[in-house]
Amino acid sequence: MLKRAKTWGPGVLLLAPTIILVGVFVYWLIIENFRVSLTNQHTARPSNKYVGFENYSNLLADPNFQHSLWNLLILTIVFLGGTLLFGFLWAWLLEQPSKGEGFFRSVYLFPMSVSFIASGVVWRWLLSSLQTSQPGGERTTGLNRLLDSVGLGFMQNDWWSNPTWGIAAIAVPAIWQLSGYVMALFLAGFRGIPDELREAARIDGCTEWKLYRHVIFPQLSPVMLSAIIIIGHMSLKLFDLIRAIVPDANTYDVQVPATMMWVKYIGSDYADAAAIGMILLVLVAVVVIPYLMYTSRAEKR
C-alpha cells in the first residue's frame, strides 16, 4: 500500500491543486451557471423558481438575440476569411527566397502583441463614422479623412454604425491583429514540407500551380484546420475589441451574444445572461470539441 502510494502519490499531489481549482472555478461554475439559466432570476431580487428551458426559447425567439447571432455569423465569416487570406498570402510571399524575411515576419506578427483593448481605442478613432460630405464634416477623422485626402472620398462609409453590415467593420481591426499569427502557422506548415517533394514533382513535369494544388495544399490542410479553429473560437468569444471600439455596450448595430450577455448581466437579468453564456459555450464547443477529438486521434497514430 505504502509502496504503491510512493509511485503515484507525488503525481496526484502535483495535479491535485489544478484539478481542484479547475473543478471549482470552471466546471462547478458552468453547472451553477446552467442552474441559474433555468430560473426566473430576471431582476436583482432573489428568485429561484425553476422555469425549465423557457429563457432559452424566449431568447431564441427574441429578434434582438437573433440579430446578435446573425451579427456573430457575419463577424466570424469575415474575420476567418480575412485572416486566412492575408495570413496565407504573407506566408507565401515570405516563403519565396528573399532578403529581409526576418524583418517582415516581425512586422506582420507585431500587431498580435497589442491587446484588443489598446488597439480598440485607436480603432475607435480610425473607424469614426462621420463623413466629409455630411453636416459637421470638417470634424471627420480616421479612415474616412484618410480616404478623402487621397482622393478616394467615395469609399467613405459608416463603418460600424450600420445595423446590417456594421459588424463586418469590427472584423477589420481583428483581421489586422491576427493575420500575422495565421501567417506564422502557415509559414511553419510550408517549412514542414521537405524540398525533395517539390523537386520530385518538378522532375515529373508539374507546373507551379499543379505543384501547389497536388503537393503543397494537401500538406497544409492540418495547419488550415488549426487556424480555422483558433480564429473561429476567438471570433465567437470576441468581446473586448467591440467593447473598446463601441462606446456604449448597448449599441444595437454591433450587438453579438457576448456583448448582449454583458448588457443583461449589468441590468441584473442574471437568468438571461446565464442562458446566453450557455448558448455561447455550446457554440464554442461545437467548434472546439471535434478539433480536440481529431488531434487526440492524430496523436495516438
Next chain:
Amino acid sequence: MRRRLSLLAGVAVLGLTLAGCGGGGDSTASDTTNPKDATGKVGVFTWWADGSEKAGLDALVGVFNKDFPNLTFDNLAVAGGAGSQAKSVLAAQLKAGNPPDSFQAHAGAELQDYIDADQIEDLSGFYKDNDLTSQFPKDLIDRLTVDGKIYSVPSNIHRANVVWANVEVLKKAGLDPTKPATDLDGWFADMDKIKASGTIPLAVAGSWTQVQLFENILLSSLGSDGYNGLWDGKTDWKSAEVTTAIEAYKKALSYTNTDRDSLSDWAPATQLVEDGAAAYNVMGDWAEAKFEQDGKKSGTDYTYFATPGTQGVFDFLADSFTLPKGAPNPGGAKAWLTTIGSAEGQTAFNKVKGSIPANTTADTSDFSEYQKSAIKDFGQDKIVSSLAHGAAVPVAWLNDLSTAVSKFGGDQDVAGLQDSAASIAAKFAK
C-alpha cells in the same frame, strides 16, 4: 500516507474557506444605536471616484469628520461605467451577505430592487428622529416613500430636461438666445434655421444620451401626466399620442450629428455645443459643471433652458444613501446619513458637484446662477422621474428599452419602436 493526509487537509481547508464565503448576513441593525456614541470605521460605497463627484465626496467627508470626530471614513468607491461597474460589485457583496455600512443608489425605481430583496433597512424612524421630513420637499419624499416607509436619504438632485445652447451659433442663425422656443414645433422650426446657417442643430452621443433625448421628447409631447403614465400603465404605449411622440423623436434625430454612436459619452456631445460645432444639446445639469470648468460664461458663451414643451416640469434624478441590513457598523452608518441629510453637508457637497441640495434648509447663497435657477424651479415645478437614470423604471426595463432606442437610431422604424416599447412595458409592469 502522511502526504495523503495533508492533501486531504488541504482540500478540507479550501472547502471551509469556500463555505465561509456564503455565510453571514444574519445580524440586524438595532434601532437603539445612537450615532453620537458610534466609533470605528464607516465603509461607504459610491461610484464617485473622480472629477467633480470625487471633489463633492471629499467636501462631504470634511463635514462628516467635523461632526463625528470619533468615526473614520472608509472610502469604498468603485470607478467606471457611470456606476454600472459599481452596481455589479455591490450586487455581489449584498448577495454574499457582506454589505458596506452605507451605499449610493439612485432614488426611485432603482431602489425598488434592493427593497424587494430585503437588503436595506426602513429609515422612517431615522427621518422622525432628525426631523428630516419637514426639511425635504414633499414631492421628493413622496417619490422616496414605498408602502409608507422611507429607505434612503437623498444627497443631491439633478435635472435631466435642460437644453444647453451656443449663443454665437443661435445669433448667426438669426435666433434670439434669450427667447427659446416653447414647444417642439417651434423648436424644430428654429433647428431648420440653424441647419440652413450651416451648423448641426442638435448634438447627441451614444445609446444612453439618445434615451435621455427620447425621454425629453416623450415628456414634451405627452405632458407630465402622460409621461408618468407610461411607467405605471395609465398611458397606453400603443396609443396615437405615443406614435406622435415617436415621430417627433424621429424628427429630432434627423437634426443630430451622424456620428452620434461614435461619441464616447455625454461630454463630447456637450463639447460640440461648447465649440460651436452644434447649436443645442439636451443634457442633465451636470453639463453646467463642464461649462464652468472650461471657463465659459453663462449668457455670453452658452445659455440654457428647459426642453421646449417641458417648461414648469422638473425631470428629476437624485442620488441617495441607504442603511443595508447587516451593516457592520449601523451606528456609524446612521452618523454618515445624518451628515448626508444635514444642511451643512448638502451645502458642502452640492456646491462642488454642481447639483442642487435636497434639503431645503441648506444655505445656497454662494451657488452658481444656474444652480439658483434650478433650486427655484424645483420648488415650484411639477416633478417627474427620469427614465435614462433609473428613477422611473427598474434597470432591466431601462436596458431593454435602451436596446430598442439604439435600434431605432439605425432603422428609424416608428411602428417597430412603439411595438417593442409596448411589449417591454407589458413584460415589466405589474
